[in-house]
Amino acid sequence: MVLLACTLAIGNIAFRATSRRYLNMGAKTEELIRVLDELIAVLESDDEEHWSAWFRNARAQLLDSDYAGIASVLSAFGGMGSFNDLTLGRSYKNGVLCWKAGYGDLNKRLEGLKDDVSRLAGEVKKLQFA
Structure with missing residues (x-):
């Protein structure tokens, strides 16, 4: 379901409803x-604040069945300075530069989660447009 964008003008004030694609919440x-x-x-x-906030926001959108959560997750990957x-x-x-104890295991875990998140978001995107 898609809510269409429209603008309603009353006097000098304009109100705009934004479009929203609803996500079909499935197992993926x-x-x-x-x-x-x-x-x-x-x-x-x-203590990684930027990316944790990014993914908390995307998660909230997904819980609200908002497809923007998928777009947000996928946009985190790729390009300089990306996730x-x-x-x-x-x-x-x-x-x-100092490395914290256990940094190798921490980054192996991070890489696995990056792969899983990217793969799952791509699969959900494909299912939405199948």
């Missing part, structure tokens, strides 16, 4: 939400 979407929960927990365990470039477990002390 529910699995994606569960994986996003894991991803957010991993990001927050390393693909994120490495956890780093800090700087007196201007020197």
